[in-house]
Amino acid sequence: xxxISMAQALNAALRDAVKDDDRVLxxxxxxxxxxxxxxxxxxxxxxxxxxxxxxxxxAESGIVGFAVGMAMGGFxxxxxxxxxxxxxxxxxxxxxxxxxxxxxTRGALSLPMVIRIPYAGGIGGVEHHCDSSEAYYTxxxxxxxxxxxxxxxxxxxxxxxxxSPDPVIFLEPKxxxxxxxxxxxxxxxxxxxxxxxxxxxxDVTLIAYGPMVATALETAAAATAEGWDxxxxxxxxxxxxxxxxxTASVRRTGRAVVVHEAAGFGGYGAEVVARxxxxxxxxxxxxxxxxxxxxxxxxxxxxxxxxxxxxxxxLDTVARLQWHDEPVVAGA
Amino acid sequence: MSRETSAAALLPSGxxxxxxxxxxxxxxxxxxxxxxxxxxLVEAYRLMVLGRRFDAQATALTKQGRLAVxxxxxxxxxxxxxxxxxxxxxxxxxxxYRDSVALVARGLEPGEILTLLRGDAHCGYDPAETRVAPQxxxxxxxxxxxxxxxxxMQRRGEDSVAFALIGDGATSEGxxxxxLNFAAVFEAPVVFFVQNNRFAISVPFEKQxxxxxxxxxxxxxxxxxxxxxxxxxxxxxxxxxxxxxxxxSGGGPVLVEAHTYRIDAHTNxxxxxxxxxxxxxxxxxxxxxxxxxxxxxxxxxxxxxDDVERFRAEAETFAAGVRDTLNADVEPDPLSxxxxxxxxxxRQLAAQRxxxxxxxxx
Numbered sequence: 267x268x269x270i271s272m273a274q275a276l277n278a279a280l281r282d283a284v285k286d287d288d289r290v291l292x293x294x295x296x297x298x299x300x301x302x303x304x305x306x307x308x309x310x311x312x313x314x315x316x317x318x319x320x321x322x323x324x325a326e327s328g329i330v331g332f333a334v335g336m337a338m339g340g341f342x343x344x345x346x347x348x349x350x351x352x353x354x355x356x357x358x359x360x361x362x363x364x365x366x367x368x369x370x371t372r373g374a375l376s377l378p379m380v381i382r383i384p385y386a387g388g389i390g391g392v393e394h395h396c397d398s399s400e401a402y403y404t405x406x407x408x409x410x411x412x413x414x415x416x417x418x419x420x421x422x423x424x425x426x427x428x429x430s431p432d433p434v435i436f437l438e439p440k441x442x443x444x445x446x447x448x449x450x451x452x453x454x455x456x457x458x459x460x461x462x463x464x465x466x467x468x469d470v471t472l473i474a475y476g477p478m479v480a481t482a483l484e485t486a487a488a489a490t491a492e493g494w495d496x497x498x499x500x501x502x503x504x505x506x507x508x509x510x511x512x513t514a515s516v517r518r519t520g521r522a523v524v525v526h527e528a529a530g531f532g533g534y535g536a537e538v539v540a541r542x543x544x545x546x547x548x549x550x551x552x553x554x555x556x557x558x559x560x561x562x563x564x565x566x567x568x569x570x571x572x573x574x575x576x577x578x579x580x581l582d583t584v585a586r587l588q589w590h591d592e593p594v595v596a597g598a
Numbered sequence: 599m600s601r602e603t604s605a606a607a608l609l610p611s612g613x614x615x616x617x618x619x620x621x622x623x624x625x626x627x628x629x630x631x632x633x634x635x636x637x638x639l640v641e642a643y644r645l646m647v648l649g650r651r652f653d654a655q656a657t658a659l660t661k662q663g664r665l666a667v668x669x670x671x672x673x674x675x676x677x678x679x680x681x682x683x684x685x686x687x688x689x690x691x692x693x694x695y696r697d698s699v700a701l702v703a704r705g706l707e708p709g710e711i712l713t714l715l716r717g718d719a720h721c722g723y724d725p726a727e728t729r730v731a732p733q734x735x736x737x738x739x740x741x742x743x744x745x746x747x748x749x750x751m752q753r754r755g756e757d758s759v760a761f762a763l764i765g766d767g768a769t770s771e772g773x774x775x776x777x778l779n780f781a782a783v784f785e786a787p788v789v790f791f792v793q794n795n796r797f798a799i800s801v802p803f804e805k806q807x808x809x810x811x812x813x814x815x816x817x818x819x820x821x822x823x824x825x826x827x828x829x830x831x832x833x834x835x836x837x838x839x840x841x842x843x844x845x846x847s848g849g850g851p852v853l854v855e856a857h858t859y860r861i862d863a864h865t866n867x868x869x870x871x872x873x874x875x876x877x878x879x880x881x882x883x884x885x886x887x888x889x890x891x892x893x894x895x896x897x898x899x900x901x902x903x904d905d906v907e908r909f910r911a912e913a914e915t916f917a918a919g920v921r922d923t924l925n926a927d928v929e930p931d932p933l934s935x936x937x938x939x940x941x942x943x944x945r946q947l948a949a950q951r952x953x954x955x956x957x958x959x960x
Contacts, residue, residue: 317753323783328742328776335746338731340754355772362736363743370720370732373938407939431941459944506944 267448275417275449276306276382276438279424280344282451284314287342290428292319294329294346294382303348304384304443326356330381334363337377344428350385351394357402364433365408377433380424385413386477386527388441388574390567396440397564398528400476403435404505404537410459411505413437415479417447418455419462419502426458437504439477461508463515467497470521470584473512473538475501478525478575485580494584504534512538513545520551521587525575530558552587610813610825614857617832620885622893631836636900642683642831643895644909646675646888649699651913652708655920656698656715660866664924666717669696673861676831676887677793679703684789684838685761690747692731692740692762696793700763701730708916709923718930729758737768741777741790745851748786759845760788767798769812778819781851789841790816790853793828795860800873816853828856829887832894859885932958 270278283290292307298321301308310319322329326347333343347353353360360381368376387396403411410432414420420438427434464479465486474482479500486496499515501508516522522542524535535556542554557575565573616627633639653672660668671678674696682703685691693700701711706723713722714733721732734740744762751758768774769792781788792812796803809815816823822844826837834856841852859882863870870879895901936943936951 323776323779325772325776325779327773328780331739331742331773331776332746332749332780335743335748335760336750337746338743339747339750341750358736359739359742359773363739366720367732368941369938371725371938372719372721372934374721374724374726376941410940506946509945 267450269446269448270417271444271446272414272417272420272438273304273306273443275421276424277308277310278449278451279421279428280307280310281313283344283425283428284310284318287428289340289342290318290344291336291341292344292346293322293333295322295324295348297321297346302346304440306382306438307346326352326354327359330356330359330364333379334359334367334377337379338367338375342378342428344380344382347381347383349391349395350383350397350399353381353383353399360403360409360435361406365406368432369408376431378431380427380430380434380436382436382438384438384440384443386439386441387564387570388477390570391440393564393566396570398526398559400437400504401528401532401534404534408433409505410434410503411437412458412503413439413476414502415439415442415464415474415476415500417445417449419500421449421451422453422455423458423502425453430458437476441477442480445480459503459506459508461499461501461503461511463497463511464500465496465498467495467519469495469519470523470587471497471499471512471515471519472523472525472580472584473499473501474525475504477527481575481577482525482580485577485584488577489581489584492581492585496584507537507541509541509545512542516542516546516554517549520549522546522550522554523557523580523583523587524554525557525580527559527574529561530556531561533558555583555586557583605817608817608820608822610811610823610855614825614827615833615837616827616830617836618830618890618894620890622890622897624894628833628836631833631840633832634835634839636895636898638683638835639832639891639895640901640905642676642679642835643888643891643901644912645679645683645703646831646891647909648913648916649675649678649702650888651917652702652920653699655917656712657862657866659921659924665712665715667865667867668715669865670860670862671696671699673882673886674793674795674828674858675699676834676891677791677828677856677858680831680834680838681761681763681791683835684842685759688729688756688758689842690729690731690744690751690758690760692744692760693733694740694763694765694768695733695735696765697733697763701733704728704730706730708920712920712924716924718928738764738771738774738777742773742780744788744790745777745781745784745786748781748788748845748851749784752787757846758787759842760786761842762788762790764790764792765798766792766794766796766803766806766812767801769815770806775819778816778821778851778853782820785848785850787845787848788851789838789845790821790851791838792853792855793858794855795858797860797864797874799864799868802873811855813853813855821851821853822849823853823855825855825857828858829885829890831887831891
C-alpha cells in the first residue's frame with residue numbers, strides 16, 4: 267500500500283470508477299485540464315478524454331440540473347461544486363429534484379449521481395469558501411450524505427457513492443485534502459452507511475466526522491494525560507445515521523460529546539444528541555454535550571482559530587462531563 | 599457542425615409567425631414556414647376539441663372537490679396540442695403543471711394525468727415508459743433536465759429530442775438562462791417552448807420582462823429563436839415541427855415563444871378579476887384558437903359539419919370517462935409513503951413505516 271493524500275485517494279477513486287463503468291462522467295467548472303482547484307480531478311481528462319471528464323459553464327444550478335437530465339438518460343454523473351457556499355445556487359435542484367425524483371416518479375426514474383462539495387474551513391479561505399453545509403442536506407429526505415475523515419475512507423466512500431443507486435452529497439473536508447496514509451484499493455474497508463470506531467476507549471465517546479475526525483483523535487491522545495480513556499466514533503455517513511454503532515459505544519462509555527465545525531444552533535449535532543439521549547438515557551452519566559463552531563457567519567481567516575473546535579475546547583468539554591449539574595452552553 | 603456566429607441567423611421573425619387571421623382567413627405572415635398537411639391540421643383540431651373539453655371537465659371536477667387544484671390552459675389549446683404532435687414517441691416531453699392538455703394530446707390516460715392534481719401521487723404515469731417527465735411545479739427547473747437528457751440521448755446516438763414547456767414567468771428564473779446556455783454550449787437537441795400567456799399568476803407580462811419578445815432571449819446564448827401566434831394552430835404546429843427537426847438534425851437547441859393568453863384564472867384558488875379587465879379577456883376570446891382553426895378548415899372544405907359533430911361527440915364521451923375515473927374513490931396506501939424514498943431503504947424509514955402501519959391498524 268502506498269501512502270497517498272486524501273486528494274490523491276479521491277482522484278484514484280474517480281479514475282477507477284471511470285475505468286470500470288462507461289456510464290460514469292465527471293463534470294463541473296475547472297475539473298477538466300486544470301484538474302479542479304484542489305486537483306482532485308487531476309489528469310483525468312488527459313487520461314480518459316474530454317468525453318469522460320469535462321468543463322461546463324460556470325453555473326451551479328446548471329451543473330446539477332444538467333446532471334439530473336444526464337442521469338435520467340442513463341449516465342452516472344459525478345459533479346463538483348468547487349466550494350461549499352458555491353453550491354447554494356444549486357440548492358433548489360438538489361432539494362426539489364435530486365432528492366425527490368425517485369419518489370415523485372414512484373421508482374420509475376432514479377438519479378444515481380454524486381455531488382462532490384469541498385467543505386468546511388481550516389485552510390485560511392476567504393468568505394464563502396469555508397461553510398459547513400451538512401445540515402441543509404441531511405435535513406432533506408432522499409439524499410445520502412457522506413463525508414470521509416481519512417484517505418482510505420475517501421477512496422472507499424467515493425467508490426461506494428458512485429455505485430449508489432441513490433443520489434449522494436459527498437462532502438470533502440478541505441483541510442484534510444493533504445493528510446496522508448497508506449491506502450488500499452481493494453474496497454474491503456468502508457461500508458456506505460456505517461459509522462466506524464476509530465479508536466477504542468472506555469470513559470467517553472467522541473462522535474465526529476469529516477474534518478473533526480483527526481481533531482477528535484488528537485484529543486483522545488491528549489486525554490490520556492488527563493486520565494481519560496476516550497473512544498472516537500467517525501460517523502462517515504451523516505444520512506442515513508448509524509444508530510447501532512453510536513449507541514453501542516455510548517451505552518458502554520456512558521458519556522458522549524459530539525464535535526462538528528458547523529454552527530451549533532439547529533445543527534447536525536443536535537440530531538445526534540437527541541438520538542443518543544433517546545436511546546441511551548439510562549446508561550448516561552452526564553448530558554450529551556456538543557462542541558461546535560460558533561453561531562456566527564464563518565469568520566475571516568485571521569479569526570478562524572476562534573471558530574474551529576480544537577483539542578483544548580474539546581478536552582474542556584470532556585472534563586465537564588464529570589460535573590453535569592453545572593449549566594451547559596452548547597458550543598461554549 | 600460549425601457554430602453560428604451571426605446573430606441575424608438566430609433572430610426570430612420580426613412579427614409572430616402567422617398563417618391564420620383571428621377570423622380564420624388565410625394570411626401570408628409565415629416567412630419560410632410551410633403549412634402542415636391537411637390531415638395533420640384536422641388531427642390537431644380533433645385534439646384541440648378534446649383538450650378543451652378535458653380542461654372544462656377538470657375545472658368542473660375542481661369545483662366539485664374531486665381535484666385539489668387545476669391550472670386551466672383554456673385558450674392555449676393550439677400550443678398544447680402542437681407540442682404533442684410535433685414529437686415522436688421516442689422524444690421526451692417536459693411539461694409543467696399547466697400542460698395537462700399536452701399530455702392528453704400525447705395519449706396519456708386522464709386518470710394518470712390528474713393523479714397529481716387530485717392529490718393521490720406526485721406523478722400518475724410512468725415517465726420512463728411514456729417519455730413524459732413529471733409535470734414540474736418549480737419554475738424552469740425542468741429546462742435544465744431537458745438539456746441534460748438531450749445531451750445524454752445525443753451521446754447515446756439516439757436521434758431523439760427533448761422538448762421543455764415553460765410559461766412567461768419562468769423565463770425570469772435563473773435556471774431558464776442556465777439551460778439555454780448549457781444547451782447551446784453542448785449543442786443539445788432540445789426545444790424550449792415558452793407559452794407567453796401574459797400572466798404569472800397575477801403579474802402581467804409588462805412587469806415580467808422589458809424584452810420586445812421573449813424569443814429574443816435566445817439570441818444572446820447562441821440559440822436559434824422564433825416567435826409565433828400561439829392562437830394559430832397552423833402556425834404553432836409548423837414552427838414547432840421545424841424547431842424539432844432543426845434540433846433532431848444536429849442543429850442545436852431552439853427557443854420558441856408563442857404569444858397566447860390564459861383565459862381562466864391561474865387556478866381555481868385565484869381571482870383573475872382583481873388584476874385584469876373583463877374587456878381584455880373578451881378581446882382574447884375573440885382570438886380563440888379552436889374556433890379559428892375550425893373556421894379555416896371548414897371554409898377550405900377540409901372539415902365537414904359531420905366531422906365537427908363527431909369530434910364533439912368523441913370529446914363528450916371522453917369527458918364522461920374522465921368524470922367516471924375521477925368520481926371513483928381511491929384511497930392511496932399509506933405505507934406507499936415509504937416506498938421509493940431511497941433505492942436502498944434506510945433503517946430509520948423502516949422504523950417509521952412500522953409506526954404508521956401500527957397507526958393504520960389501530
